[in-house]
Amino acid sequence: MSDIGIKELARIAGVSTASVSRALSNPERVSKKMRDRVQAAAKRVGYQPNRLGASLRTSRSGNIVAIIPDISDTFNSGVIQSLERAAAERGYSVLFGDTQGIRERELVYGAMVRSRQADGIIVFSHRLPFTAEELQSENFKLPPLVNSCELADSPHIDTSNLPWVSIDNVQAGRDAVTHLIELGHQNIAVITGDIESPSTVQRLEGYRLALSAAGIAYREENVYQGAYTLEAGVRITKQVLLAKHRPSAIFCMSDEMAMGCVATLKEHGFGVPEDMSVVGFDDIRFAQYLSPPLTTIAQPVEAIGRTCANILIDLIEDIAEPESKHILPHKLVVRSSATTPR
Amino acid sequence: MSDIGIKELARIAGVSTASVSRALSNPERVSKKMRDRVQAAAKRVGYQPNRLGASLRTSRSGNIVAIIPDISDTFNSGVIQSLERAAAERGYSVLFGDTQGIRERELVYGAMVRSRQADGIIVFSHRLPFTAEELQSENFKLPPLVNSCELADSPHIDTSNLPWVSIDNVQAGRDAVTHLIELGHQNIAVITGDIESPSTVQRLEGYRLALSAAGIAYREENVYQGAYTLEAGVRITKQVLLAKHRPSAIFCMSDEMAMGCVATLKEHGFGVPEDMSVVGFDDIRFAQYLSPPLTTIAQPVEAIGRTCANILIDLIEDIAEPESKHILPHKLVVRSSATTPR
């Protein structure tokens, strides 16, 4: 049970190291007798292959890195949870990089593929984790990479052609706002996520479309630029309450923002939904337990994580087209935070 | 900028591979001239050392694995966030293992040190990620490991001697309950976390001590066995409401449980805190934005993660005593979910 290498095990089993390697990694390419013999010996002495040796030889680390701006965001942590599980099922481990949006840290994680610590990257941030210099360089080749639709365009590369997985954010934004319109709201504010994020831009487009389809004029002053955080929800909601033509409903582009929004409304004496309707986005675990339970757009968190992992691994293992796009279904979940305006 | 190895770089710089290695990894052991020359060449061609080669040679992967039952738990994700950051500052990456409490997955992650994919382990689960067989084996040596005070005793090893970092859970539990007693509560229910978890056992002990110090009889039926999840909070709270001698206050051993508890109370028409006081534990990000804002015990999330990382790395790099214990400070945060009973 002490630390034994392949040589030692080969000696013990009375076979060559090549046979040990084969019997353990490609059992089908070896006789049953050999297989049993080696596997028995391996088990007996508690042989655990050194993956570093194998990785060096094969140039495959078996790791993928997930670049995430903020793991403590509830939506993100749900995605990474399913991502990790799906990766594990295919024999990959995930190195995770919480960047807090810091460019330097993004670059560090982006470099992990080049330094062979990882075989591919899943990007949940807005920027590619490579320097402009790298991107412009002729012999720079993008490593296997999938983006979860938060990746903005880059001046140096057409990010829209990279593999991605996402919901239909335009339609989802439209669904949320249409719901409010159907309840009778005409004056609807929206608090956006980070404005560089494609998901925000798309959801905002959905907001526009919903308004326009209902013949309601789009008014610039109803669009509040925020960020996908609870704190932003708190901060911006105060601004909304200050508005000259105060809206009767607020569409928040994340549930965390909606939490902050609702808390702030209550703090200022506004009942939700009696005085102000609120619709969120994500359907995080907590949404149904808030008071009031949050009406929101549900994202298929589990599927997003799983799909990201699987596409990336397909890419790494060369069994996927390099431009796979996956649109996953979303769903409006009606609870109690939005109602007919008074 | 294409992929260049150390040999090629050595050739380009006109020096030996040994010098390249030294100039890059131990610049102080090389002349200034050599250093500049190599570093310039490395920069020019965009040399990125292959960590696999280095790792194989040095038997150091530069990774640590964090074994976590549930990353989407808000408290856990906060800890892992700071853990990752602290690890990164010391040049380590974190592989994370979300086990969902599944034994098999724990073992997979536990094996990563033996297979050299990682240099040490941080354990947030109840069990050591090793089989009984392994633990009993004579020449089994525990890898560098720190536990965040969730590790239960093992029949095969004295886990209490392993390095750990934690708050003083006994005192924290006592503080929470004392607060309720000082408000005037006499009949206080407690909803526990997973009963195998030392943190739960300790907090329960604190509950006992607080009662006893106030001369209040400890009553078995006021102790509800739960789990640190929102769903458990929901489920158990219903049981509490069914109690013959209904308590006037509930101490929940996590904020997520408290969220579920408060939601359930409201759903059944109980005002919080008018009809029922609730105290939580953790002070997760959301606690202050719930309605009512949650009175809770704040854990130093950032410090816990950072300390775990630093102790583990000290252990790996042989610069720490193997039995370091760290008690971090907690704090009662009084908000609005607990008040004087009617």
Add this chain to the structure above:
DNA sequence: TTGAAAGCGCTAACAG
């Protein structure tokens, strides 16, 4: 201070 060379543990040609 620098270079030559061995070797970390494994896999994959290649030969038998």
Add this chain to the structure above:
DNA sequence: CTGTTAGCGCTTTCAA
């Protein structure tokens, strides 16, 4: 089907 052997890219003696 199995064994021999070279070598993945790096670090680290050892000698100069």
